[in-house]
Amino acid sequence: MSKISVKNDTLAKILDRYDKDKGQLISILQDVQAEYNYLPREAVEFVSSQLDVPLSQVYSVATFFKAFSLKPRGRHTVHVCMGTACHVRGAAQILQQMQNEMKISCGDTTEDGKFTLESVACVGACALGPLVVVDGEYAGQMTVNKVKPLLEKYD
């Protein structure tokens, strides 16, 4: 995968949005991740120096919260909802099938950089369960047999 170039002025804009408020560290990291799809090391270092928060603390936050990834992600992010409502309607089977189809484990990215597979605790759209979210688009009432056709829609 090609290395992403981290631009300091892009980061500076994000930091300015929050007035370099240390308390907004999580929101800032979220915006950084939205920009690069993950948290590049250079970006984390820049945020740390600009906010005057120790790098260790920024990393402790970045590794604690599920929302953050320190590895580059694929072009499409597939979130399988593992909430209770989805679980009782067979979410585990859907996740298993996703792993089989992509030939990766949950949390990993396919070799061609196409998909990253992640689970999410609940997206709160329980009427649609079991539910998969691809790049923010909801695919509800999933079945094992709908997994392959769903993935084939993306390139």
Next chain:
Amino acid sequence: MSDKICKLTSIEELEKKRALVLAERPEISTVTVCCGTGCQAFGGQKVAQAFQEAITAHNLKDQVVVKTTGCHGFCERGLLVVIRPQNIFYQHVRLEDVEEIISETVVNGRVIERLLYITPDGSSKITSEEDVPFYKKQMRLVFGANGYIDPTEIDDYIAIGGYSALAKVLSSMKPEQVIEEVGAAGLRGRGGGGFPAATKWKSTREAHGETKYVICNCDEGDPGAFMDRSLMEGNPHNILEGMIIGAFAAGSSKGFVYIRNEYPLAVKNTEIAIRQAEEYGLLGENILGSGFSFRIVINRGGGAFVCGESTALMASIEGKVGEPRAKYVHTSEKGLFDCPTVLNNVETWANVPLIINRGSEWYASIGTENSKGTKIFSLVGKINNTGLVEVPMGISLREIIYEIGGGIPDGKKFKAVLTGGPSGGCIPESLLDLPVDFDELTRVGSMMGSGAMIVMDENNCMVDIARYFLKFLEEESCGKCVPCREGLKGMREILDDISEGKGDESQLDLLEEMSAVIQDGSLCGLGQTAPNPVLTTLKYFRDEYLAHIVDKKCPAGVCKALISYNIVDDNCTACRLCVKACPSEAIEFIGKKIPVVIHQEKCTKCGACMEACKFKAVEIR
């Protein structure tokens, strides 16, 4: 949104504004399109856009308004469209129905039968929203407004009486009186603990220190619960109004709304609402000329269940790792940034304007002795009418599940309902007449929690459910204290054994013993309540555990190690649908009209064959 925004500098100006908003809104036909997250998945925004275009095409722009609203609650029937003022209720609306709704219903006044709600027995079609059984038994005091307002239009909220509670507080009440009123109403925290809200406010008010904070907890990490999200998305001003009143009572000038990042629409609508409230002078300096000032900032969560716990949430707002701390020092004395802090959840804040407007006496007349008002539940899982329901405290589980929820789908048998999420417990059929309130749920080993109600049928395995929650909590445990971090892992390993048929009976006692240690020894609510799903399933469904241990069988057919998929030869037509569906090539086609064969050694038990079969020829043994 009116283009001439002017700051309202007094209560009279707010009332003048309200009169103006109402005068500008003649009683014309309104098409409300639900754009809550559930209905969005069915193309909510696109449908609303199509309505807008259809109205233009029919030259109806002066006579009909299209309103995109937040969640109406009846997610199962999405996308929902309601034509007001007649309240004609259309369900399962799709893009292709838009033109017909406009030309038939709006123009010609004819009801489209195909889109109406049909009662489960098929006997009658229901035209108006209030007659739908799902809504009929509810008491939608807090949630009802969602279906009437566009959350991005502050004038919509003002038109239904919004910010009048704030006006009343600022013009005629002292902070102590507000606290007294909320206390007399008996408002308890809707986020899980059920702690009296007024007590928190009072201690914060009386605590030492100049700076005090108010926080709204919209982290809602409880899987299966989405009432807070729907309130925040659908009626954000209601929550802001509650927070402003709370801040006035507690003596705070700065507040935070902590929202899960998984709820992007809630973040967006709250941002808009804060901006509009600031423009109107309802937030910021010198609110409505009263001299009281209050600001609100949004913080986005990072996807950690433990951050729903108050002290972990505050750590997260401070930009730190979301680890809880011991609570011998109360949040109301030393909370956020070590300052006295009031922290309530979304639904609690949403109840505040209601109490102020209608009085504590009225509010306290609803509910049971120690649980007042209504509670919103998300009714999900194996239930016909999935959605959000708001009911008075004290209603029975049976009424919620059967009368509002419409019972269990596909004629299956009810097994249990789980309340309180990962901290709650599984309640069996024998307790279905239990009145639902904070204390009764705790008495049977569960809890109110944030209000998720997950219904399970005969095909759900109780061992699997207990294991699911332990796994969830094991992952979400922040790792700070040992009983929770190591104990949950240990318990989960035991449940792994049991679900794989490797358990023995003595492990059940060990589970109970470990539960007691984790309950007593954990630092925060996550650990203290974590054993509840195991304890309640052990108490009410011990037979199922024993079936796994002694008979090596999973009666519900869920635990993979103990089941196998098999062909029912008499039903199999050798149509080969299952052969095509099988991802591991485990099913062999022998010949025409000869039943197919599943090779167990290749089978991954994914269930694709059972799903594909149209003749009920695949069964789990």
